[in-house]
Amino acid sequence: GLPCAELWLLQWQSKIWTQIEATQRNWPNPRSGHVMTSDKKGILIYGGESSVGALSDVWRFNLGTSEWTRLVGNTPGVRSHGAIASTGGMYFFFSGGMDNTGTPSKEIWKAEYTETTITWLHITSLHIELGNHAMVIAGPLVNCSFPKLIIVGGQSYGELHESGSKMVTVAPDASCNAGYVSVSGEQWFSARMGHSLLYFGNKLIVYAGYGTTPLREWHHEHTLSDSAVHTLSQLCTFVSTDCWQCAPGYYHYNG
Numbered sequence: 001g002l003p004c005a006e007l008w009l010l011q012w013q014s015k016i017w018t019q020i021e022a023t024q025r026n027w028p029n030p031r032s033g034h035v036m037t038s039d040k041k042g043i044l045i046y047g048g049e050s051s052v053g054a055l056s057d058v059w060r061f062n063l064g065t066s067e068w069t070r071l072v073g074n075t076p077g078v079r080s081h082g083a084i085a086s087t088g089g090m091y092f093f094f095s096g097g098m099d100n101t102g103t104p105s106k107e108i109w110k111a112e113y114t115e116t117t118i119t120w121l122h123i124t125s126l127h128i129e130l131g132n133h134a135m136v137i138a139g140p141l142v143n144c145s146f147p148k149l150i151i152v153g154g155q156s157y158g159e160l161h162e163s164g165s166k167m168v169t170v171a172p173d174a175s176c177n178a179g180y181v182s183v184s185g186e187q188w189f190s191a192r193m194g195h196s197l198l199y200f201g202n203k204l205i206v207y208a209g210y211g212t213t214p215l216r217e218w219h220h221e222h223t224l225s226d227s228a229v230h231t232l233s234q235l236c237t238f239v240s241t242d243c244w245q246c247a248p249g250y251y252h253y254n255g
Contacts, residue, residue: 003030003050007043007061020066027068028059035084037092044071044113046094047079053100054078058111058118073118076109083135085149090114093123093137093149096130104129104156108170110146121145124170130154134197136204138169144176152206155193 005028007020034048034055043061047054056078058071082097082105091112098104106125111118123146133154139147148171195209 003032003048005030020061022061022068023066024068026070028057028070029055031055033080035082035094037084037086039088039090042115044092046084046111047082047097049080054080054098058113060113060115062115069116071113071116071118073113074120076105076107076120076122079105081131081155083130083133083151083154085135085137087137093135093146095126095135095149095151096133096154098131104131104154106130108149126168126170128168129156131156132193134195134206136197136199138199138204139171144172146170146172148172150197150199150204152197152204153192153195153209 007022009018009020010016011018028045029050031045031048031050034045036043036045038044042063044058045061046058047056049055056075058073058075060069060071061067062069076094076097078099079094079097083095084092086092091110093108093110095108096105106127106129108123108126110121110123112121113119130151131154133151135149135151137147138150141147148169151168151170192206192209196207198205198207
């Protein structure tokens with residue numbers, strides 16, 4: 001299929017979908033694999049993949065005027081199939097994503113924006129590349145420029161990462177520098193990418209996705225429809241010093 005450029009609104013009480021038409025001819029190119037977030041007055045999209053490759057543009061849709069505006073500022077570069085996390089303010093966090101060659105990124109960025117401009121700040125780089133993963137905010141900003149971020153699952157160079165041993169927490173230390181914390185290697189659910197992730201009530205909820213079960217058990221691909229809920233306080237965390245590519249639960253994805 002081909003990417004599209006449609007924007008739809010669901011009226012929650014009536015359960016009726018309505019397509020929102022822009023009031024001007026300047027709007028984003030058709031795309032897929034982009035990320036989207038919102039603030040109190042608008043919707044923002046970044047990157048994605050078009051018919052000519054990955055994109056680097058950032059657009060904001062004003063819900064009051066029904067107009068798209070391309071935000072002006074620096075950019076991490078072309079990215080598709082990354083992950084975004086926000087609390088509804090005029091900022092968000094972005095991790096991973098793939099370039100035009102399909103190579104995932106290790107980078108985590110914070111972006112602050114207005115109705116017309118955007119400024120990106122590189123927070124840190126992981127020591128593993130990620131795409132088609134999921135990320136949530138699991139803590140307040142406090143006195144640092146970024147909160148605790150939790151990343152689950154994903155894909156790196158065509159391979160899936162076991163979510164149980166590949167869950168990553170990026171949290172500020174006492175000096176507001178990024179630190180890496182990994183969940184212990186116990187398997188909570190099977191490897192997946194393209195899944196959904198929510199955090200509330202001190203719980204992570206992971207739903208669906210595409211992946212393989214561990215190769216020691218099965219040798220076929222399937223679409224996952226199960227959900228896994230786990231209380232964060234029950235997880236045993238430690239600072240990871242091992243090579244994640246060599247850790248248990250790292251399986252080849254023959255897509």
